[in-house]
Amino acid sequence: MIELIEETAEATSIVLDLPDRQRHRAGQHVDVRLTAEDGYEAQRSYSIASAPEDAYLVLTVERLDDGEVSPYLVDTLRPGDELELRGPIGGYFVWEEVLGGPLLLVAxxxxxVPLRAMLRHHQAVGSTIPVRLLYSVKSLDDVIYRDELMGMAADDEIDVRLTLTREQPEGWRGYARRIDQELLADVAWPPSEGPLTYVCGPTSFVEVAANALVGLGHDPGRIRTERFGPTGG
Amino acid sequence: MDALDGNAIAGVLFEVFGAEMTTSAAVCANCGARAPAAELAVYLRAPGTVARCRTCMSVLMVLVTIHERTCVDLRGLDTLEIPASRGPSGWG
Known part of the structure; x- marks a missing residue:
């Protein structure tokens, strides 16, 4: 581990320099295993936040107070320490340019986190596929990669929309509610354009978003989902 | 407990089958629904993991890992396609 980056009050990025690093695909994850002195093992999956083209492998970890793994990663791990990883893993929730678009990313x-890897990959390969990111988050302070995402929004091909579900700054003109069919109808590409969609978040969020998109006429076969749970700690 | 999905067990499936399995089609023996393993409803409850059909909620796979040994029960599956091309897995 070479660096910790505090992204928000709850999310921290862990920058890793891996020996014999195997190139990953944007959207994949790694499994992290911790072993205590008495042999007790705990293992969790974390999405890779960096693009395959980036110099280091970056994981962004949400610290859960009652978690077995995340408090160690965020509070105890120090630069120079080593971690046991397995991966990169997964081949379904992955975006590569050959898969096409237009691309809708719903977070x-x-x-x-894995959608940020896709956005960075999109930029790294100079893709001209249009992308929209719809990011639902409690407040502006909870937006992970805020400066980077705002910078990406300046890219002609990348459109970033936020919905702040709990707290909005004064004068906020963006969306201010939980995701629903009407909001997705507003943001999503028309189904006739055959968009490719990736939805990632807590289980209930993913169900609502995916069902709403299908309800709007999107091809279920072009909607890929990944669910996070409280077991992600 | 909210169900996750098959992405969450990609690592253990790789260990068991020696291949990336989340894009593999799993066919439910009960209702015949066919879906990528990534879309199965997965309940993680260490040391055991249960993967259910998202259409009829039948149990398709049970994986129990204890001391580096994984027991796999696939009774609920009609078929599971295992890719011929394999890559490296394992801890490092």
Whole structure:
């Protein structure tokens, strides 16, 4: 581990320099295993936040107070320490340019992590596929990668929309509610354009978003989902 | 407990089958629904994991890992396609 970056009060990025690093695909995750001195093991999956093209592998971890793994990663781990990883893992929730678009990325909370890897990959390969990110988050302070996402929004091909579900700054003109069919109808590409959609977030968020998109006429076969649970700690 | 999905067990499936399995089609023996393993409803409850069909909620796979040994029960599956091309897995 070479660096910790505090992204928000709850989310921290862990920058890793891996020996024999295997190139990952944007959207994949790794499993992290911790072993206590008495041999007790705990293992969790974390999405890779960096693009395959980035110099280091970055995981963004949400610290759960009662978690077995995340408090250690965020509070105890120090630069120079080593971690046991397995991966990269997964081949379903993955975006590569050959899969096409237009691309719709729908994130709930820390579900933005693998989608950020896709956005960085999109930029790294100079893709001209249009992308929209819809990111649902409690407040502006909870937006992970805020400066980077705002910077990406300046890219002609990338459109970033936030919905702040709990607290909005004064004069906020963006969305201010939980995701629903009307909001998705507003943001999503028309189904006739055959968009490719990735939805990542807590289980209930993913169900609502995916069902709403299908209800709007999107092809279920072009909607890929990944659910985070409280077991992500 | 909210169900996760098959993405959450990609690592253990790789360990068991020696291949990336989340894009593999799983066919439910009960209702015949066919879906990528990534879309199964998964309940993680260490040391056991249960994967259910998202259409009829039948149990398709039960995986129990204790001391580096994983027991796999696939009774609820009609078929599971295992890719021929394999890659490296394992801890490091």
């Amino acid at each position: 709930g909370g820390s579900g933005v």
